[in-house]
Amino acid sequence: MAKAFTTVTWLSAARVLAVLSGLVVTGCAEDLPPAAAPAAASEALTAHSAEFRKSIVEVVPGVHVAIGYALANVIMIEGDDGVIIVDTTESLAAAREVVAAFDLVTDKPVVAIIYTHNHTDHIFGAAAFAQGRDVPVYAHATTWSHIERIMNVLRPVIETRSFRMFGNYLAAGGEAVINDGIGPALAHSPGVDRDLFGLLQPTHTFQDRLDVTIAGRRLVLIHAPGETDDQILVWLPEERVLLPGDNVYKAFPNLYTIRGTRYRDVMQWAESVRAMRGLGAEHLVPSHTRPVSGAAAIDDILEAYSDAIQYVHDQTVRGINQGVDALTLAASIELPPELAAHPWLQPFYGTVPWSVRAIHSGYLGWFDGNSSNLFPTPATTRAQRLLDLAGGEAVVLAEVEARLAADPQWAAELADLVLAANRDSVPIAAELKAQALRTLASGTPNPNARNWYLTEALELEDKVKVAPSPLTAERVEFARGFPVAGVLQTMAVSLDPARSAGIDQRVVFVFPDQGVRYAIHVRNQLAAIERLSGVPGEDQLTVTVDASDWLDLVSGQRGFPLALADGTLQVSGGLADKGALLQFLALFRQDQ
Numbered sequence: 031m032a033k034a035f036t037t038v039t040w041l042s043a044a045r046v047l048a049v050l051s052g053l054v055v056t057g058c059a060e061d062l063p064p065a066a067a068p069a070a071a072s073e074a075l076t077a078h079s080a081e082f083r084k085s086i087v088e089v090v091p092g093v094h095v096a097i098g099y100a101l102a103n104v105i106m107i108e109g110d111d112g113v114i115i116v117d118t119t120e121s122l123a124a125a126r127e128v129v130a131a132f133d134l135v136t137d138k139p140v141v142a143i144i145y146t147h148n149h150t151d152h153i154f155g156a157a158a159f160a161q162g163r164d165v166p167v168y169a170h171a172t173t174w175s176h177i178e179r180i181m182n183v184l185r186p187v188i189e190t191r192s193f194r195m196f197g198n199y200l201a202a203g204g205e206a207v208i209n210d211g212i213g214p215a216l217a218h219s220p221g222v223d224r225d226l227f228g229l230l231q232p233t234h235t236f237q238d239r240l241d242v243t244i245a246g247r248r249l250v251l252i253h254a255p256g257e258t259d260d261q262i263l264v265w266l267p268e269e270r271v272l273l274p275g276d277n278v279y280k281a282f283p284n285l286y287t288i289r290g291t292r293y294r295d296v297m298q299w300a301e302s303v304r305a306m307r308g309l310g311a312e313h314l315v316p317s318h319t320r321p322v323s324g325a326a327a328i329d330d331i332l333e334a335y336s337d338a339i340q341y342v343h344d345q346t347v348r349g350i351n352q353g354v355d356a357l358t359l360a361a362s363i364e365l366p367p368e369l370a371a372h373p374w375l376q377p378f379y380g381t382v383p384w385s386v387r388a389i390h391s392g393y394l395g396w397f398d399g400n401s402s403n404l405f406p407t408p409a410t411t412r413a414q415r416l417l418d419l420a421g422g423e424a425v426v427l428a429e430v431e432a433r434l435a436a437d438p439q440w441a442a443e444l445a446d447l448v449l450a451a452n453r454d455s456v457p458i459a460a461e462l463k464a465q466a467l468r469t470l471a472s473g474t475p476n477p478n479a480r481n482w483y484l485t486e487a488l489e490l491e492d493k494v495k496v497a498p499s500p501l502t503a504e505r506v507e508f509a510r511g512f513p514v515a516g517v518l519q520t521m522a523v524s525l526d527p528a529r530s531a532g533i534d535q536r537v538v539f540v541f542p543d544q545g546v547r548y549a550i551h552v553r554n555q556l557a558a559i560e561r562l563s564g565v566p567g568e569d570q571l572t573v574t575v576d577a578s579d580w581l582d583l584v585s586g587q588r589g590f591p592l593a594l595a596d597g598t599l600q601v602s603g604g605l606a607d608k609g610a611l612l613q614f615l616a617l618f619r620q621d622q
């Protein structure tokens with residue numbers, strides 16, 4: 031956003047205005063909350079980086095873990111005539127680095143890959159380990175369906191929010207990530223998809239438990255729903271080595287992730303961690319942060335971890351039943367002192383307040399029980415009225431400035447009022463809010479919050495523009511491996527309701543390469559997607575196109591008119607009217 035004048039000049043004017051209107055606002059030092067200890071918070075986060083010093087650690091003979099190469103660890107289990115790889119990092123490039131490091135340990139070939147769950151930081155580097163060979167890939171029976179959802183309708187927003195949370199834009203704005211709490215950084219630069227996608231589809235899946243011997247190593251894979259519903263743990267009974275995936279790492283668990291997620295069933299997570307105690311592990315090798323050895327130490331960690339989750343859950347539900355709202359609960363629930371002090375429960379990834387709010391809305395949804403919030407005043411109107419009541423933007427902005435140092439949270443919230451009111455002083459409010467966010471960033475030990483504060487500050491200052499990755503050739507290539515249904519669903523949520531008003535049109539799509547047929551029926555300003563089983567009637571306008579080509583067309587890699595001309599896209603049935611088809615497709619275009 032363009033700045034019409036400098037902050038200093040404007041703020042001086044604001045003060046003058048405030049004085050003239052008789053509403054002199056000063057620092058009001060008497061009611062300020064105690065100042066945070068920013069140095070201690072960022073020092074704690076900086077010290078946490080020691081978790082991610084780049085290294086290959088041998089946990090027991092033949093079990094190695096690569097730490098600090100990517101957001102997630104890679105664990106290599108050496109067998110008689112080959113190695114098993116557990117988790118593969120978030121990018122081919124990062125995985126190749128791990129391959130090179132493991133090559134110094136052994137030259138045995140990779141004979142199996144195991145995914146502990148579907149998150150991208152565990153699956154995208156697989157091809158670097160398989161190196162073109164047919165390597166069995168083990169995962170839970172539901173993992174692939176979760177991976178298909180990577181391509182889902184929420185990709186744009188989840189991607190931009192992930193970039194804010196992991197701090198991928200900080201460098202572009204002259205800032206630095208300290209660490210990402212569970213790893214040094216997400217090894218993925220926005221918009222750079224080269225050497226990113228090396229995903230392999232699981233070939234060996236199971237529901238509850240799978241006992242298997244690979245290269246002479248006995249492994250037990252056990253379904254352990256927690257951070258994700260498809261989470262599995264890997265247990266080496268002979269060596270008593272436990273790989274808990276992402277259900278345990280050295281930070282308070284991310285019971286809610288601020289990049290956005292459906293409700294995670296936290297008690298299921300606690301129970302899965304509790305069940306691990308029964309195994310009697312002597313070595314714990316998480317997929318993030320460093321391994322731990324010693325049965326007593328591991329049991330202590332697993333008890334503290336599961337108890338912390340249950341404590342937050344139970345106290346939230348207790349508060350819910352007493353009718354307490356989410357924000358009040360979030361501000362009041364704290365871990366018992368012995369858990370709060372536990373080194374594995376520090377807020378370097380999840381936090382207690384975010385968890386409380388997630389559990390509250392997981393059980394009750396958004397309504398807080400207050401009638402005023404059933405159909406509240408729209409945010410812009412509310413902000414404008416509050417500003418007027420407070421004496422105008424000038425008064426509020428002067429208060430923002432006065433609170434910047436001692437209460438940056440309140441300063442940011444007041445600046446939000448001016449931003450939401452959408453009046454002339456938006457650029458100044460943006461600049462002041464950015465200052466408040468930088469102060470908040472320096473006062474938190476939580477990297478997700480820090481990264482988000484700093485990224486939003488850069489966005490407010492117009493220094494970066496956080497956006498979903500463009501559909502690069504690599505990305506389109508990656509999407510080819512997925513069912514075309516996902517592309518059609520994405521079309522449905524892209525439909526322009528204004529342009530489709532009054533239209534009732536049904537077009538059949540035949541995708542020979544995937545052997546499926548769908549109809550898209552635009553009616554009532556929506557696009558209903560129907561999977562067809564029979565052959566469409568001749569009276570239906572029918573498009574025949576390979577799903578692979580369709581992806582090129584809807585992603586803008588190729589133009590529709592040319593595809594119609596060269597036969598890539600064939601139209602038949604009905605009036606076979608190409609003009610009508612192009613008009614129909616234009617309903618889904620975003621560029622008008």
Ligand SMILES: [Zn+2]
Nearest residue numbers: 102149151276
């Ligand atoms: Zn992970």
